[in-house]
Amino acid sequence: MTQSSGSFINESIERNRELVAREEAEILELIEKDSSNLYTASNNGFWYFYNKKSTDSTNTETPEFGDVVLFDYNITDIDGNVIYAEGEIPTRRYAMDKEELFGGLREGLKLMKEGEIITFIFPSHKAFGYYGDKNKIGTNIPIITRVHLHSITDESNINPN
Template sequence: MKIIKLILILVIVGLSGCKSPEARRPVTQSSGSFINESIERNRELVAREEAQILEIIERDTLNDYVASNSGFWYYYNTKTTDSTNTETPEFGDVVRFDYDIKELDGDVIYAQGELPTKRYAMDKEDLFNGLREGLKLMKEGEEVTFIFPSHKAFGYYGDKNKIGTNVPIITHVKLHSIINESNNNPNN
């Protein structure tokens, strides 16, 4: 009798041990609402910044602003009238320029001369998105004032110095020179 009970217990334990494993369910489930809320916050931020920028443009009757395809606005302080000077920087060209940075209300963040003259290899070095795109529109000797919404400027992180989170900026840029990549390459 004891042997039958022992065999019966072993069979029950053996059968219950052969059960296939069940998948564990997460304690909490995410519905993606955080991402959707973040997208909505960013849309509101962009709309608010663009409204501020368009208000500035509307009040400024002295300058003719151009809306770029890249999502920023600009006007020429000095535009080249030389018909032979049609060259704009392309990938790999080295440009030399000066610039300053202001907030939309005109408060100076970096004054002209506070930032050193910059040498920049187009699209090969780090530069904030808006200025990188803006330089591509300029010719040697031109001065342009750009208005960048924060996502085209320093965005969420700022410059980790004087520019904070999500700050739209006004930048005055003077392009001194463009050195073609082909002239800059010692292998040619």
């Protein structure tokens, strides 16, 4: 029995490796075709470009653990089909790393400064993974999300009420 469960795990690992490689190839092909944007590969396994980058030299803060951020975002599939339109997802108030949020977006917010708008491309394992969002996003769907970070409130400035 141990041997069969071990082979199941090995097969599962191999399937996941193939899925990640296939999604990354698809994403890199999309990036290669898009000559109008300058993409950056993050250290966390996703890609992004700035729609609006802060040029204010005093605007240097990025969110840290416990800070509360206010942001909007939309979601499309990597073919550009709208999954959640702008405004369909309510403006989100999120305490960094203290609440649930899909992994890629949680990591992406940490790269942003107040007022910036960034488009992220997340492979499925950085988005909603195998389970999807139980609504409009199915199993293993890579996504594109455009995020507008409105504000960052330092955790020490938040009333405990």
